[in-house]
Amino acid sequence: MTHGFQIAWHPRARLVLCALLFIASAAPANTDTAALNDLLGPRPQFSERDPNRVALGRLLFYDPVISGNRNISCATCHHPTLATGDGLSLGLGEGGIGLGQHRKLDPNNPPEQRIPRNAQALFNLGATSFTTFFHDGRLEADPSEPGGIRTPLGGDMVSGFESALSAQAMFPVLSPDEMAGHYSENPIAAAVRQGRLTGPDGAWALITQRATEIPAYRDALRDAVGDEREIGFADIANVIADFIAVEWRADNSPFDQALRGDTPLPAAAERGRRMFYGRANCASCHTGWLQTDQQFHSIGMPQLGPGKAARFESHSRDDGRLRVTGRAEDRYRFRTPSLRNVALTAPYGHAGAFATLEGVVRHHLDPVLSLTQFDPSQAVLPAGLEVSDWREWEDTSARAAIAQSIDIEPVDLSDDEVDDLIAFLHSLTDETWRARSAGVPESVPSGLPVDQ
Template identity: 45%
Template sequence: MLFSCVASVAAAGDLPRPLTADDFLSFDRDQAALGQSLFYDTILSGNRNISCAHCHHPKFGTGDGLSLGIGEGGQGLGPDRTPGIGLARIAKRIPRNAPGLWNLGGRDLTVMFHDGRLSRSELFGNGFNSPAEEWLPQGLNSLLAAQALFPLVAQFEMAGNPGENEVIGAVHDRIDAAWPILAKRVRTEGGYGARFVAAFDHIDAPEEVTIVEIANALAAFMALEWTSFDSLFDQYIGGDHAALTADQHAGMQLFYGKAECASCHSGPLMSDQKFHALGLPAFGPGRTRMFDPYARDVGRMGESNRLEDAYAFRTPMLRNVALTAPYGHNGAFATLEGIVRHHLDPARSRADWRPEDAKLPDVPWLEAADFVIQSDAREMARQARVVPGKGPALNDEEVAQIVAFLKSLTGTHGVTDPLFGVPEWFTP
């Protein structure tokens, strides 16, 4: 989350320009209202037992408040979510931390997911380089719409386990085989078909609704609901130099100066959209490559197959970061102070970290595997080779000031005054 400008004081030229509405894609409000219903509805999951909102709820900053989430088969919401019982219980933790959904409608966004496995590209002729390759459907109106399709067909997130439903069965045939099944569900149940006809000009009958319209509606909702650029910091760079407290202002100077945070968290969106190895403590199942014999997470290398990308993860944007704990691709740090201090001395932080620092709900049948990676000396040695060196030397007061600045990035629109909010009928 940190570091590489050298100025000790942030001059005006060092700060990003203010974000405006023009920095975000336009979406239709009626389609967004339809997307809101779908986002909170379990109809899009294989076993009809989990919605997008179970892992991305505004109560937890559009995350779930966990280091590694509990997906399909679990019960409840956020840190209180339990892993289920009987045959329906979870078979695996979600491999990575549920990221916040703020500002994902940004025009300049080019890549999504912690490892960047979705990006804009004409490689497959559909506008995107994605896990679905040439089988990703045409007509998706944004990177965010494309992203919305993949949790629906992920076994441990929303699709379910083999043998449980027709959706996961189709996924194991070919990734795009499941989307028509979900689209048929939506257009024939709950009055959704008529709503699509009303919201989409090119849809004249429910039978015409495909997964593309569903994804576009979800994207419209997420973009309009969680666009945020009215924080105290945004007010400051917009010209109100009294917006920040003394500590927040000092933290801003450190962020854009001595602490070098802006070397990665750069530009108006506060991300370079690149990939960096931070040396976070290793635990959980990780997202393994097909031939990996054990649980580990190689990060960007899993997508690029380049050794120089090993254990590197995408730089997150920082608006509303104070709301989205825990932090890191696997949620290793429960507090902003923890992740900031990790950047200052990654090797020491990695050595001092303990399993109890992770926010993991009890799952007795998975506990033996949760931290098994740390007993693999060879894998730990491989990871140690890419752990960054020490960052700038900061004292406790300066760390506190950076944390104060990060808290100044919390906005109001979409936080205390969302456009749509949580439907009254949603029951976690």
């Protein structure tokens, strides 16, 4: 394109166009990256963690001993070979056997239902700017709360958590479907069912006891805590958080390298980057270095699985943020996910509806159409459960309500532009985490088998 345009442009438009052409041709790429550096703000900060605590947290993360029936660890749903998720749309918790797509029912102890949401990846959660957890943000750093953390448990929680990331560990260990098991199966599950969470015979104390009965854990936790006080559940949670923060830091992707001025992005990714921060408007929600505003939006994701009903309800809806705030406008809103390593973490969305990156990106471009044309066969679900996964999906009025809630404007992109956008998303992958990470331990102090 040159200045020799022969169209009768409005003079002002012509001036603007000339100015833009001037900027585009004269400005070297590094001015552009400088502007983006400014837009992204300060780089994520990661605090120093004690290597001994990290090593201890690693063992506890992979050890099924902290689950009610000693049969599932954090790693079962957040496994490094599955990019810290489980590779499934909706996983199977307690009562499943095996990993990822090989996970199946234990015939002696089959789970009652699927886990209602997609297991999130655990990359970069140690960044100090990461303060909102879970798909609905029900756990948040909040300086106005005692302990600095807001959770649905209110005052009914143990104290001593060093961060919201560490407080997060309170939840999976108490969930009957995730790790605790069911009522009659073990004392932890019984305590949960009876509402005994805190106190010396509460569920968290029983879980702590499971670990401290094992000398290797007792000694290492004692070292971490000092001699002054008793070891509590928060101490276990704190070292697990230390481990997650160090092990899955992943902020040295080609995108980071390009923005440091080291290596420019390949041409397609560079075009995609401009699209992402420009016309495609992705960065209105996927803001900052980690590509998340940590806010809640409805992008009209298809709903599958059991949903999130309270004990006395029978629907299979997932109201998302509404369940936290009680505000009607928050129905179907979910936290904007970070897009770091997103190319590795399929399936996508809070219920894992989309099997591919292209699928979920195209969904954003025209969510209502995508919702209508959604192909349920792409869901990755372990077989064998006698449940109806598509109750909510098949209910046309429920689908219309989801479509109504959408907060996102359609964007018109060509196929080539979509390819560029996907190339950009790939440039957010930091492959160096595998080489840096400690990986799966061969064994754990309890002697229980480790998912390899």
